[in-house]
Amino acid sequence: MRLRNVPNAHEKLAACVNYISDPQSFKGRWNEYFKNDNPIYMEIGSGKGQFIIRLASENPDINYIALEKSPVVLLHLIKKIPSEGLGNLAVISFDAGKLEEIFESGEINRLYLNFSDPWPKKRHAKRRLTSPGFLRLYKKVLKPGSFIEFKTDNRVFFDYSLGEFRSSGYNLIKATYDLYNSDFLEGNIPTEYEIKFHNMGVPINKLFAVYDMDNLKEEESKIDLQTQE
Numbered sequence: 001m002r003l004r005n006v007p008n009a010h011e012k013l014a015a016c017v018n019y020i021s022d023p024q025s026f027k028g029r030w031n032e033y034f035k036n037d038n039p040i041y042m043e044i045g046s047g048k049g050q051f052i053i054r055l056a057s058e059n060p061d062i063n064y065i066a067l068e069k070s071p072v073v074l075l076h077l078i079k080k081i082p083s084e085g086l087g088n089l090a091v092i093s094f095d096a097g098k099l100e101e102i103f104e105s106g107e108i109n110r111l112y113l114n115f116s117d118p119w120p121k122k123r124h125a126k127r128r129l130t131s132p133g134f135l136r137l138y139k140k141v142l143k144p145g146s147f148i149e150f151k152t153d154n155r156v157f158f159d160y161s162l163g164e165f166r167s168s169g170y171n172l173i174k175a176t177y178d179l180y181n182s183d184f185l186e187g188n189i190p191t192e193y194e195i196k197f198h199n200m201g202v203p204i205n206k207l208f209a210v211y212d213m214d215n216l217k218e219e220e221s222k223i224d225l226q227t228q229e
Contacts, residue, residue: 009071013093016078017085023092028104033090034063039109042067044096044129045116049077051191052112056089065108066091096129103141111138113150115193118157130161135168142211151179151206153197158205165209175207182206 013019020026026033030040038061043052046066056064068074071093078091094102116129126133130150138148148170152158155177165172176182180198184206194204 009075010093013071013074013078013091016081016091018081018089018091019074019078020090020092023090023094023102027102028107030063030065030090030103030107034088036063038063038088040065040107041110041112042108043112043114045069045114046077046091047073047115048192049074049080051114051189053077053080053086053089054189056086060088063088064090067094067096069093069095096134097137099137099141105140106143108141109143109146111142111146111148113148114191115152116150116157118152118154120156128157128160130157130164132164132168135164135170139211144212146211147173148209148211149206150209151191151194151204153193153202153204155203155205158207162207165207170209171212173208173210175205177203177205179204179206 010021014021020033031037034040040063041055042065044067046052046068049066052064052066055062066074066077066089068077068091074091074093081089081091092102113129117127119125119127125131128134142148148165150158150161152161158177162172162175174184176184179185179188180203188206190198198204
């Protein structure tokens with residue numbers, strides 16, 4: 001879907017107390033922005049923000065970063081933030097392929113990838129957020145032992161991602177082809193897309209992977225894959 005251009009999008013974002021226009025300035029010192037040493041969880045591709053804002057509202061002892069490349073999309077996200085702001089949330093418009101420009105090694109404690117663009121054409125495979133290049137990049141900013149949670153309605157994209165997580169040395173802790181009929185639905189927070197697809201009867205796929213430098217090749221014995229087949 002083509003996004004409508006909003007010429008003054010960045011100016012509108014700057015009016016939000018949680019928006020950071022220069023995230024590069026906080027590289028290696030995000031604890032100074034949040035004014036604490038709490039763990040930092042980040043969602044790449046935050047979209048309209050229902051997921052990340054609910055997390056931040058319900059978990060004040062965790063810091064959250066909403067990263068979305070499109071400033072126009074972020075205009076929808078900031079409308080959901082209380083007028084006084086959220087002290088444990090940072091909102092940034094940035095290219096996920098340049099994470100090393102804004103984070104030092106080990107600064108991120110958990111990563112969420114929710115309903116990312118599947119980029120179905122082979123020539124666009126490198127753009128997938130679960131492609132080998134991105135999975136290597138995440139290791140450069142994640143603290144070892146950190147989780148990645150990935151959800152999608154696209155079964156082909158999910159199978160591709162399962163393979164790439166395995167081959168990239170992540171431990172697959174659990175995965176399902178049908179989240180809403182699995183035994184780890186408890187605590188799930190849906191995104192806008194998730195609600196839409198679930199209401200249409202489309203199964204939601206989800207996996208939990210962990211980046212563990214000391215145990216990179218043991219994922220095969222840990223995976224709990226539940227299928228609807």
